[in-house]
Amino acid sequence: MQVTESENSGLKRTLKVVVDAAELGEKFSSRLGELKGRVQLKGFRKGKVPEAHLKKVYGRSVMSEVLQETIRESSSKAIKDRKERPAAMPDIAMTEDQDEIEQVLAGKADLTYSMTFEVMPDIKVTDLAKLKVEKCIADVTEDHINDALEKIAARNIKYEVVDDRAAEKEDQVTIDYRGLLNGEPFEGGTGEDLALVVGNASFIPGFEEGLIGIKAGDDRTIEATFPEDYQAQHLAGKDVVFEVKAKSVGKPAPPTLDDDFAKGLGIEEGIDKLKEMVREQVAQEHQSVSYMQVKKDLLDTLESAHEFELPPSLVKREFDGIWKEVNDRLKQSGKTFEDEGKTEDAQREEYSKIAERRIRLGLVVAEIGDANKIDVTQDELRQALMEEARRYPGQEKHVYEYYEKTPGALDQLRAPLFEDKVIAHILTVANVSEKRVSREELMKDVREAG
Numbered sequence: 001m002q003v004t005e006s007e008n009s010g011l012k013r014t015l016k017v018v019v020d021a022a023e024l025g026e027k028f029s030s031r032l033g034e035l036k037g038r039v040q041l042k043g044f045r046k047g048k049v050p051e052a053h054l055k056k057v058y059g060r061s062v063m064s065e066v067l068q069e070t071i072r073e074s075s076s077k078a079i080k081d082r083k084e085r086p087a088a089m090p091d092i093a094m095t096e097d098q099d100e101i102e103q104v105l106a107g108k109a110d111l112t113y114s115m116t117f118e119v120m121p122d123i124k125v126t127d128l129a130k131l132k133v134e135k136c137i138a139d140v141t142e143d144h145i146n147d148a149l150e151k152i153a154a155r156n157i158k159y160e161v162v163d164d165r166a167a168e169k170e171d172q173v174t175i176d177y178r179g180l181l182n183g184e185p186f187e188g189g190t191g192e193d194l195a196l197v198v199g200n201a202s203f204i205p206g207f208e209e210g211l212i213g214i215k216a217g218d219d220r221t222i223e224a225t226f227p228e229d230y231q232a233q234h235l236a237g238k239d240v241v242f243e244v245k246a247k248s249v250g251k252p253a254p255p256t257l258d259d260d261f262a263k264g265l266g267i268e269e270g271i272d273k274l275k276e277m278v279r280e281q282v283a284q285e286h287q288s289v290s291y292m293q294v295k296k297d298l299l300d301t302l303e304s305a306h307e308f309e310l311p312p313s314l315v316k317r318e319f320d321g322i323w324k325e326v327n328d329r330l331k332q333s334g335k336t337f338e339d340e341g342k343t344e345d346a347q348r349e350e351y352s353k354i355a356e357r358r359i360r361l362g363l364v365v366a367e368i369g370d371a372n373k374i375d376v377t378q379d380e381l382r383q384a385l386m387e388e389a390r391r392y393p394g395q396e397k398h399v400y401e402y403y404e405k406t407p408g409a410l411d412q413l414r415a416p417l418f419e420d421k422v423i424a425h426i427l428t429v430a431n432v433s434e435k436r437v438s439r440e441e442l443m444k445d446v447r448e449a450g
Contacts, residue, residue, distance in 0.1 A: 001020075003017050025107050075115050086120070128429045131430040133298055133430050134433050136437045138437055138439045140282045140286065141439075159171075159250030162250065164215065166213045167212055169198050173246055175246050178242065198211050223240075224240055226238050257271060290442065299423075303360055303361055303364075308363075326347065
C-alpha cells in the first residue's frame with residue numbers, strides 16, 4: 001500500500017492511497033477459496049466446483065467485497081500510521097472512469113482512491129487552577145418554607161358549593177358548554193361537567209371572563225377568540241361562540257396547614273415532617289440553580305480562554321441539527337421568522353454562533369476529560385437510562401428498546417453525564433469562591449432566562 005498526501009490545508013487532509021493489484025489478487029483468491037468449500041452448484045459436488053467456474057459465477061461480487069474490505073482496512077491503516085485524529089469519517093472517492101473500474105474489478109489494475117477528512121485541532125488547555133469561579137449560595141429561610149407551603153396549599157385547595165351566588169374571580173364554576181364556529185359545532189368544542197377556576201387562564205382568552213357573574217342554573221352565551229398560534233390550525237385566530245350552562249358555583253376554601261393537611265398528602269408524621277421535606281426541597285432547588293449558574297459561567301470562561309480552528313464538518317453537522325429543530329418548531333406553530341420579528345439571515349448567523357460555541361466547548365471538555373482519564377461508567381449510564389425511562393410511565397419497555405436499537409442514542413445520555421463529570425473535576429481544581437446571596441438574587445438569572 002502506498003499513501004501520499006495531496007492536500008494539507010488547515011485541518012483538511014487529502015490522501016491518495018494505492019493498493020497493488022497483486023495484493024488484491026491474493027485477497028481475491030483467499031476469499032474464493034473460502035467460498036469454494038461452502039457453495040454447491042448444480043452439476044458439481046460440494047467443495048468440488050472448479051475455480052474457473054467460481055470466478056465466472058461469483059468473481060465480480062467477490063472482488064467487490066474484497067475492494068470494500070480493502071478500502072476500509074487500508075484507509076484505517078493510513079490514518080493510524082500517520083497518527084491522525086479525524087474529526088469525522090473520511091470521504092472516499094474512486095475514479096469515475098468506467099473502464100478503469102472494470103480493470104480493477106478484473107484484477108488487472110491497482111486500486112487507487114483518495115480520502116479526504118478533517119483532523120481534530122491541537123488544543124492547549126488553559127491552566128485550570130488559574131480559573132476563577134464565583135459560586136452563589138442562598139440560605140433557606142422560614143419565609144421560603146412558608147411560601148412553598150402556601151403554593152402546596154394552593155394546589156390542593158377545595159371549593160365549597162354556594163347557592164344563589166354569582167361567580168367571582170378565583171371561584172370554581174362547573175359547566176356544560178357547546179362551541180359554535182360560524183353557527184356550527186366544531187370538533188372538541190363540546191363538554192360536560194367541566195370544573196373551571198375563573199382567572200386561571202386554563203381556557204382560551206375571553207371565556208373565563210365571560211363566566212364572571214354567572215349563577216348555578218344560568219344559561220349564557222360567551223364570545224371568545226382562539227389564539228393565533230393555537231395548535232388546531234382550523235381554529236387559530238377564529239372568533240367563536242360558546243353556549244354555556246352553569247351547574248354549580250364554588251368559592252375557594254384554603255386548607256389549614258396542620259397535621260391533617262399533611263396526612264392528606266400521605267405524610268403520616270404530620271406538618272413538621274412536611275416542613276422538613278419542603279426545607280430539603282428548597283435547599284436542593286438552591287443547589288441546582290447555583291450549580292447551573294456556576295456551570296454556565298465556567299463554560300463561558302473556558303470558551304473565551306480557548307481559540308483554535310474548528311472542523312467545518314462538525315460545525316455544519318451541529319448547525320444542521322439546530323436549524324432543523326428551529327424550522328420544525330416554526331412549522332408546528334404555523335409561524336415564520338418574520339412573524340417573530342426576525343429574519344432568516346439573522347437567525348442563521350445567531351445559530352451558527354451557537355453551533356460554533358457547542359463544538360468548541362465540546363472539544364475542550366473532551367480534551368480535559370481525556371487528559372484526566374474521566375469517563376462515564378456503565379453503572380452511571382445504566383442509572384441515567386433508568387431515570388429517562390421513569391419519565392414515561394407505562395412506556396419503559398419502549399424507551400429501553402429505543403436506546404438499545406437506535407445508533408448513537410446512548411451517546412445522547414452519555415454526553416451530559418461526561419460534561420458534568422468534567423465540570424465537577426474542574427471545580428475541584430479551579431479557584432472557587434462563595435458569595436452569599438438572597439433567594440431572589442439567586443433566582444434572578446433563571447427568571448430572566450425564562
